[in-house]
Every structure is written in structure tokens, then in C-alpha cells.
Amino acid sequence: MDLLDFFLRSREAERALEQARARLYRVAYAWCHSAALADDLVQETLAKALRKSSQLRDQKARDAWLFTILANCYRDHFRKTREMDDIDEIEISHETTPESESSRTEIVGLVRATIARLPQAQRQVVTLVDLEGFSYVEVSQILEVPIGTVMSRLCRARNAMKAMLLPAMQQNPATNRAIRRVK
Amino acid sequence: MSKETRFSDEFLNAFVDDQIAAEEKSHAYTEISQDEALNRQVCELRKLRDLVQLAYREPPAPLARTAGQNSHQTRLRFGVAASVLLTLGFVLGNQIRMPATAPSVTAVPAATTQNDEIANRVASPQPVAAVTTPVVARNEILGMTTSKVLIHLARDDADQLSQALDEVESLLKHYRETRQSARVEVVVNGKGLELVRIETSAFAGRIQRLQREYANLTFAACQNTIDRLAREQKIIVRLLPGVITIDSGMAEIMRRHNQGWAYLQV
Numbered sequence: 001m002d003l004l005d006f007f008l009r010s011r012e013a014e015r016a017l018e019q020a021r022a023r024l025y026r027v028a029y030a031w032c033h034s035a036a037l038a039d040d041l042v043q044e045t046l047a048k049a050l051r052k053s054s055q056l057r058d059q060k061a062r063d064a065w066l067f068t069i070l071a072n073c074y075r076d077h078f079r080k081t082r083e084m085d086d087i088d089e090i091e092i093s094h095e096t097t098p099e100s101e102s103s104r105t106e107i108v109g110l111v112r113a114t115i116a117r118l119p120q121a122q123r124q125v126v127t128l129v130d131l132e133g134f135s136y137v138e139v140s141q142i143l144e145v146p147i148g149t150v151m152s153r154l155c156r157a158r159n160a161m162k163a164m165l166l167p168a169m170q171q172n173p174a175t176n177r178a179i180r181r182v183k
Numbered sequence: 184m185s186k187e188t189r190f191s192d193e194f195l196n197a198f199v200d201d202q203i204a205a206e207e208k209s210h211a212y213t214e215i216s217q218d219e220a221l222n223r224q225v226c227e228l229r230k231l232r233d234l235v236q237l238a239y240r241e242p243p244a245p246l247a248r249t250a251g252q253n254s255h256q257t258r259l260r261f262g263v264a265a266s267v268l269l270t271l272g273f274v275l276g277n278q279i280r281m282p283a284t285a286p287s288v289t290a291v292p293a294a295t296t297q298n299d300e301i302a303n304r305v306a307s308p309q310p311v312a313a314v315t316t317p318v319v320a321r322n323e324i325l326g327m328t329t330s331k332v333l334i335h336l337a338r339d340d341a342d343q344l345s346q347a348l349d350e351v352e353s354l355l356k357h358y359r360e361t362r363q364s365a366r367v368e369v370v371v372n373g374k375g376l377e378l379v380r381i382e383t384s385a386f387a388g389r390i391q392r393l394q395r396e397y398a399n400l401t402f403a404a405c406q407n408t409i410d411r412l413a414r415e416q417k418i419i420v421r422l423l424p425g426v427i428t429i430d431s432g433m434a435e436i437m438r439r440h441n442q443g444w445a446y447l448q449v
Contacts, residue, residue, distance in 0.1 A: 029242040034428065036381070036421045039245035077424075109430070111238035129200055130235040136202050154200075155192045161231050 017046050017053075020066050023132065027067065030127040031074060033116050041077065045070045067128065068142045114165045122157035125150055190214075190221060199228040330358065330365040331444040335436060336375035338449065341385055344378050347449050348389060355397045365399055368439070372405035372432030375449075376412070379404050381421040394425045405432035 024045055028038035048069050056065055115123055121143075128139045136154075140147040190198075190211065197203050198211055215221045332354065336347060351367060358365035377383040379390065379402055393400055404420075406428045412418040422428070429435045440446060 025245060026239050026242050030239050034422065034426070035243040035245060036426075037424055038242070040424065042245075107234070108238050111234045115235065115238065126235065127239070130232045131239055136197070136200070151193045151197065155196050158196060158228060158231055159192065162227055165231070165234070166227065 014050070016062060017049055017066070020063070021046065023063075024066060024070055027127055027131055028070060028074070030115060030131060031120070031124060033112065037077070041070060041073050044073045048073070063132070064134065064138045064142055067132065067134070068144075071124065071142050071144075110168060111165065114161050114168075117164065118157050118160060121145075122153045122160070125153040126157040126161075129154060195221070195224055195228060199225060199232065330363060331439070331442070332365070332367050333436065333439045333444045333446050334367065334369045335432070335446065335448045336369060336371045336378060337373040337432075339374040339377035339383075343449060344375075344386065348386060348393070351400065352393060355393070355400055358399075359397075366401070367397075367399060368401045368403055368444075370403050370405070370429070370432050370435050372408045376404055376408045376420070379423050379426045381423055384423060387423050390423055391425065402426040403429045403432075403435060405429060405435075407431045 021042060024042045025038055028041045028045075029035060032038055032041070045066065049066055052069075056062060115127070118126065124143060125139055128134045128142060129136070134142065136147050136150045140150045143150070145153075194203070194211075198208065198215070201208070203211070215225055334347065334351060336344065338344075347369075351369060355365070355367055371378050378386060381387065384390065390402060394402070402423070402425065404422055404426055407430070409420045409428065412420055436446065
């Protein structure tokens with residue numbers, strides 16, 4: 001009976017991990033803006049999570065646990081490839097500015113370009129809060145930084161986004177387009 | 184004390200993210216709703232949050248290898264431009280290091296002519312060889328504290344790419360040895376994209392090694408080319424780790440041009 005329970009729990013854990021894949025990928029992509037790298041990071045995260053699944057005692061904490069592994073994988077990736085850089089200061093070399101992006105009509109591109117220009121540490125905080133709805137406490141645990149740091153990073157990130165994004169959006173006719181039809 | 188100073192930015196963010204206690208929130212809600220400026224701040228924060236959610240609601244699908252495309256790639260063979268690129272790399276490096284004196288690069292007479300042009304700050308580019316043409320304001324880099332060089336690859340000839348990587352490495356090594364601040368960006372589009380595709384790159388290991396060794400080196404792939412491959416040839420492109428995408432190779436070149444980067448086309 002114990003063996004059956006163990007088997008069922010394992011199957012359930014695997015299913016849960018698989019369901020988390022899309023969410024992990026979305027956040028990983030928001031961090032690195034590379035589909036290939038995001039996919040690799042998610043694969044690595046899930047592989048590690050499967051190996052360490054026995055360590056997870058509280059199933060309710062699974063999400064935060066998974067994103068902690070993802071954050072570690074991401075940090076390790078940059079340690080391997082950019083040994084001399086401080087990850088907290090890395091900006092993605094996405095040189096399209098919000099201004100230049102405003103020539104596009106796609107608001108999505110505009111926002112992504114703005115996020116890409118944020119320092120890495122701020123980008124991680126703002127995406128974990130906004131995309132995944134993690135509490136500040138959870139983000140602090142995932143990124144292993146004090147909660148005050150989470151709050152100040154989030155604040156700086158949003159101020160920077162506001163300064164870059166909102167003026168560009170006012171110039172972008174796509175964002176001012178009125179809804180003509182619903183459905 | 185004004186309400187703006189009483190409600191710090193951190194507090195307003197926590198308010199929007201529902202991170203404060205219910206009692207405090209209801210109190211703050213009353214005050215914020217009575218103050219137009221605070222109201223606007225809260226609205227802007229909510230708008231930002233919505234925009235972030237919108238921007239990543241549908242991220243690009245994870246890319247998968249496309250089988251059977253690699254073996255059919257026919258590699259063109261060109262060998263002319265890379266040697267000129269080598270010379271240009273050293274010319275630029277020497278000029279930046281010793282702007283007051285003309286470097287003694289004599290291997291290619293045309294390049295020596297370029298040195299004179301650079302020294303004289305002549306902006307108009309002259310074609311050096313049939314394939315390689317420096318285009319951008321070389322004179323600008325002489326006065327810059329950080330040297331910035333964009334190398335544009337639009338072909339997939341293996342020899343040419345190999346030599347181009349040689350030149351990139353030589354350039355970066357030169358800057359490092361002479362303790363100069365520099366940034367080098369390799370922009371690939373068209374057939375040059377083969378260089379940074381997992382499925383087709385013959386230099387994956389070398390590119391990754393260069394990226395590891397030189398933090399000031401960036402490989403940037405043109406999203407338009409990636410989209411075109413998907414659309415016209417049904418090829419799903421996977422890029423090597425660390426290779427970033429840019430909206431358009433040509434747009435990137437123009438942006439860099441406006442920012443005063445030196446431009447080398449292969």
C-alpha cells in the first residue's frame with residue numbers, strides 16, 4: 001500500500017511539474033528574451049526538480065520551489081558564460097529603445113523592449129510579481145534577497161518602466177486606438 | 184506632510200500588488216481615492232502591471248530542432264573578405280590605440296589609404312575590396328573612449344565565417360592587451376544566420392568560448408530572418424546559447440550607425 005501511495009504521489013508530482021512548464025517558460029523568456037535559452041533553462045529546471053522532488057515537503061510551496069530552481073539555473077548559466085559580470089547588473093543587449101520600438105504598432109514589442117532594458121535583478125522581480133503574482137515574501141525567498149531589496153527593486157523597475165514606456169506609448173498610435181468592436 | 188510623501192513609492196507598489204494588511208489597505212484606499220495625484224500614480228502602476236502581463240501572455244513557442252535541414256545545406260565558398268577584415272580590424276585597433284600616429288600596416292595598400300582617411304577624419308567610405316566595405320563614420324571612433332565595432336555577416340561561407348571569427352578574436356584580444364574599453368557586436372542576418380543556429384553552425388563551440396572569454400562580445404541574430412525562415416521554409420530556428428535576437432539586422436546597423444559605431448561588412 002505504501003508503495004502504491006509512493007507511486008501515485010510520484011505520478012502526481014510529475015504531472016504538476018509538466019503543468020508548470022508553460023509558466024516557467026514564460027518567466028524564463030521574460031528574463032532572457034531568448035526562446036532557445038528559456039527552453040533550455042526550463043528543461044534543466046524540470047530535470048532538477050524531478051531529481052529533487054523528494055525534498056519538497058509542502059506541495060503548496062511547489063511553485064515557489066520551482067521558480068527558485070529556475071532562478072538558480074539562470075544564475076548558473078550566467079556564471080558559466082559571463083564569469084566576470086555581476087548578474088544583478090546585467091542588461092540584455094536589446095538595443096531597441098522604447099522610442100525606436102514605438103515605430104512598430106505592437107505594444108507587446110514595446111513593453112518587452114522596455115523590460116529588456118531593465119537591469120537583470122529588477123527584471124526578475126517585476127516579472128515574478130506581475131506575471132506569476134508571487135508575494136514579496138515569496139520573491140524574496142526565490143531570489144534569496146531581503147524583502148526590502150525586493151520592494152526597492154520593484155519600485156525602481158516600475159519607475160524606470162514608467163519613464164521609458166508611458167511617454168513612448170503616448171506617441172504610439174497603436175496604444176491610443178479605440179476599441180471598435182468587441183468580439 | 185503631504186499624502187505623496189506619506190505614501191512612498193514602495194507603499195503604493197505594495198498597495199497595487201495587494202501586499203499590505205487589509206485594515207491598512209482600506210485606510211489607504213480611502214485617502215488615495217480622495218487624492219487625484221495619488222490616484223493617477225496608482226492607475227499608472229496598475230497599467231504597468233497589465234502591460235507586463237499582456238507582453239508575455241503569449242511568448243514565442245519553445246523552439247525545436249528541425250530534422251533534415253542540416254545535411255541539405257550547401258555551403259558557398261568565399262575567401263576574399265576575411266583577410267581584408269583582418270587588416271581592417273588591426274587598422275581600427277591601431278588607430279584607436281595611437282590616434283596621433285599612422286600605424287605601419289602595409290600588407291594591403293588600400294587599407295593604408297584608409298588609415299590616411301581615418302587620420303584625416305574623412306567620413307566618406309571607400310570600397311576596399313569587392314566584398315568588404317567599411318561604411319560608417321570611422322572618424323568618430325577616434326574620439327571615443329569606448330571603441331565600438333559592429334561586424335555584419337550576411338553569408339554562410341564556412342571559410343569566410345571562420346576567418347571572420349579569427350578577426351573578431353584578434354580584435355578583442357588586441358583591445359584586451361592594450362587595456363582599451365571596447366564593444367564588439369556581430370550582427371548576423373540572411374544566410375549569415377547559419378553561423379548562430381544550433382542546427383547549422385560549424386562554430387558553436389568556438390562562439391561559446393569567445394562569449395565566455397569576452398564579455399564585451401555580443402552575437403545578435405535578425406528576427407526578421409528567423410521569421411522569414413519559419414514562414415517560407417518552415418524552419419524553426421534555434422539559436423546558440425547567449426545569442427540575442429534583434430528586431431531587424433538592418434535596423435540594428437542603422438541604430439549603431441547613429442550611435443557612432445564602426446561598421447564592417449563581410
